[in-house]
Amino acid sequence: MKKLLDNMRIVLVGTLAPGNIGSTARAMKNMGISKLILVNPYGEVNEEAFRMATNAGNILQAAQKAGSLREAIAGAGYVFGTTARARRWRPFIFPPEMGEKAAGLIQNNQVALVFGPEDRGLSNEQLELCNEIVSIPAARGGKSLNLSHAVIIMCYEIYRAVQGRVAYDAPRLAPAGEVENMYDHMRSTLLEIGFINRQNPEHTLGSFRRILTRAGLAKEEVKLIRGVFRQLLWYIKKQKR
Amino acid sequence: MKKLLDNMRIVLVGTLAPGNIGSTARAMKNMGISKLILVNPYGEVNEEAFRMATNAGNILQAAQKAGSLREAIAGAGYVFGTTARARRWRPFIFPPEMGEKAAGLIQNNQVALVFGPEDRGLSNEQLELCNEIVSIPAARGGKSLNLSHAVIIMCYEIYRAVQGRVAYDAPRLAPAGEVENMYDHMRSTLLEIGFINRQNPEHTLGSFRRILTRAGLAKEEVKLIRGVFRQLLWYIKKQKR
Numbered sequence: 001m002k003k004l005l006d007n008m009r010i011v012l013v014g015t016l017a018p019g020n021i022g023s024t025a026r027a028m029k030n031m032g033i034s035k036l037i038l039v040n041p042y043g044e045v046n047e048e049a050f051r052m053a054t055n056a057g058n059i060l061q062a063a064q065k066a067g068s069l070r071e072a073i074a075g076a077g078y079v080f081g082t083t084a085r086a087r088r089w090r091p092f093i094f095p096p097e098m099g100e101k102a103a104g105l106i107q108n109n110q111v112a113l114v115f116g117p118e119d120r121g122l123s124n125e126q127l128e129l130c131n132e133i134v135s136i137p138a139a140r141g142g143k144s145l146n147l148s149h150a151v152i153i154m155c156y157e158i159y160r161a162v163q164g165r166v167a168y169d170a171p172r173l174a175p176a177g178e179v180e181n182m183y184d185h186m187r188s189t190l191l192e193i194g195f196i197n198r199q200n201p202e203h204t205l206g207s208f209r210r211i212l213t214r215a216g217l218a219k220e221e222v223k224l225i226r227g228v229f230r231q232l233l234w235y236i237k238k239q240k241r
Numbered sequence: 242m243k244k245l246l247d248n249m250r251i252v253l254v255g256t257l258a259p260g261n262i263g264s265t266a267r268a269m270k271n272m273g274i275s276k277l278i279l280v281n282p283y284g285e286v287n288e289e290a291f292r293m294a295t296n297a298g299n300i301l302q303a304a305q306k307a308g309s310l311r312e313a314i315a316g317a318g319y320v321f322g323t324t325a326r327a328r329r330w331r332p333f334i335f336p337p338e339m340g341e342k343a344a345g346l347i348q349n350n351q352v353a354l355v356f357g358p359e360d361r362g363l364s365n366e367q368l369e370l371c372n373e374i375v376s377i378p379a380a381r382g383g384k385s386l387n388l389s390h391a392v393i394i395m396c397y398e399i400y401r402a403v404q405g406r407v408a409y410d411a412p413r414l415a416p417a418g419e420v421e422n423m424y425d426h427m428r429s430t431l432l433e434i435g436f437i438n439r440q441n442p443e444h445t446l447g448s449f450r451r452i453l454t455r456a457g458l459a460k461e462e463v464k465l466i467r468g469v470f471r472q473l474l475w476y477i478k479k480q481k482r
Contacts, residue, residue: 027390032380054387094401137401139246139273146295149268149393152386156394160335160378193476195469207465215456224448228436232473235434239480 004162007106009035010151011072013126014117018043022052022060023148024115029056031155032162036063037072042117052148069114069126070180077109077173078102078216081130082154083121084144091214092133099157101132106162108172113154118147128206129176131213174222182222183209189229192236245403248347250276251392252313254367255358259284263293263301264389265356270297272396273403277304278313283358310355310367318350319343322371323395324362325385333374340398342373347403354395359388415463423463424450430470433477 010028015021015038022045025036036059038045045060053060066072073079080098093101098113105111114130116122121144127133136145136153145153187205190196196204217225251269256262256279263286266277277300279286286301294301307313314320321339334342339354346352355371357363362385368374377386377394386394415423428446431437437445458466 023387023390026387030379030386030390096401136397137404138271139400145271145393146264146267146389148387149264149271149390152390153394153397156336156377159380163378190469193473195472204465207462211456211458211462211466212452215452217452221448221452224445225452228431231436232434236477236480239477 004103004106005032005159006035007110008033008102008158009037009072009076009110009112010155011037011039011066011069011112011114012041012147013039013069013072013114013122014042015115015147016042016118017147018046018049019052020118020147021045021063022049022056023146024151025049025053025056025059025063027148027152027155029053029059030152031159033155033158034059034062036060037066037112038063039066039069039072041065069129070176073112073114073129074175074177075110076112076176078105078132079112079114079130079176080132080134080154081114081122081127082116082134082136082150083127084135084138085121092135095134095136095154095157096161098132098134098154099159099161102158103161105173110175113158115147115150128209131216172219174217174219178219178222179212179217182217182226185226185229189232192233245344245347246273246400247276248351249274249343249399250278250313250317250351250353251396252278252280252307252310252353252355253282253388254280254310254313254355254363255283256356256388257283257359258388259287259290260293261359261388262286262304263290263297264387265392266290266294266297266300266304268389268393268396270294270300271393272400274396274399275300275303277301278307278353279304280307280310280313282306310370314353314355314370316351317353319346319373320353320355320371321373321375321395322355322363322368323357323375323377323391324368325376325379326362333376336375336377336395336398337402339373339375339395340400340402343399344402354399356388356391415458415460419460419463420453420458423458423467426467426470430473433474 010033012021012024049060050057102111136150187201191198191201251274253265269275290301291298343352377391428442432439432442
């Protein structure tokens with residue numbers, strides 16, 4: 001089980017308070033998760049962070065830094081993004097469902113769970129990079145949850161699901177980097193045939209992205225889709241001759 | 242629902258850190274619970290407590306003090322006690338079961354959920370006063386959970402159980418007929434560019450079908466995908482001229 005949970009990584013994006021980074025490490029340790037990646041934290045991992053981490057200092061010490069969310073999730077086959085504003089957004093799931101799903105996926109994949117800055121959360125662009133959106137149900141009128149409170153609830157659901165789970169063969173999903181290359185390929189083809197607008201190619205591409213991230217793509221499926229675009233460009237070239 | 246949750250009270254016994262009292266208030270507010278009772282807190286409800294409570298200052302302000310656990314639970318029909326050492330103790334339940342049970346009981350009863358001091362937890366004598374013991378599953382070797390982390394997990398389970406699943410706007414999916422027309426369109430295009438085999442077109446098409454049915458397509462998404470194929474056939478025709 002420990003080994004399975006090693007396939008899980010927590011990604012904190014633009015965290016403002018060092019104390020929250022520490023509390024997150026403690027919450028992770030309680031739930032058996034140890035890989036922490038910090039994307040452009042605003043505060044340093046300072047004494048306050050270590051104080052809040054209590055005996056999870058080793059997780060803080062080993063925390064990796066990344067310059068962008070894209071970099072932090074590059075090796076992950078599946079990415080859960082968290083938001084407090086789920087209703088304004090596309091379909092989302094609740095933490096128990098996320099836990100079940102993560103527990104299955106980590107059998108064969110690296111899986112990331114991403115949290116935004118305390119004040120704003122993840123941006124829409126950042127959520128676009130996630131396969132699935134998770135939101136914690138909460139009372140109206142309350143401010144959003146403390147960051148480490150959100151982390152402990154999510155990690156608790158993962159731990160619970162892993163613990164209670166019968167192993168099954170999850171599909172081996174394509175790493176995010178390969179999927180991004182596929183989108184690059186898609187973008188250039190759709191530009192070539194004039195289906196998308198040179199001014200704002202991401203708008204339409206975003207719709208495709210939503211469909212495909214919802215599906216979750218296996219390595220061979222990414223290959224298949226790229227194959228179509230390759231063939232297409234070849235065919236078009238041949239016609240032009 | 243708000244009224245139901247008013248029958249729920251959180252009791253903190255002998256809390257050491259004022260900041261944890263504040264974080265507890267915040268966690269409660271997030272989950273729609275507002276009645277807080279402090280039994281012999283070691284620290285005062287000070288500035289630090291209010292800082293950690295963020296916008297749940299009203300809960301702190303209204304917190305009652307009690308001289309003993311017995312006094313704090315006097316009006317409650319049912320009492321859940323929490324512990325990190327459940328295995329050494331009598332039969333216990335996990336948080337989801339507690340949430341379900343509490344959600345039922347608060348229809349007709351005052352219900353208390355009791356947390357001990359950060360360092361020692363509730364004593365055996367205090368646990369004896371509780372109708373039921375709840376314990377959060379956690380990884381071995383980790384220190385026990387931060388007090389407010391334990392509170393938010395428990396309150397989250399209660400809130401979730403009371404709320405049932407929040408209704409959200411599920412996307413309106415495309416009827417199967419439209420989806421089939423889309424596949425027809427796809428088939429003819431892929432045949433045209435020679436990506437699929439005229440002998441057995443369904444083999445490759447089946448892979449796309451699996452990806453897209455997994456995603457589940459909304460009406461507009463089917464339109465979007467057909468748009469690509471329409472544009473593509475138009476573009477190819479233009480090149481041929």
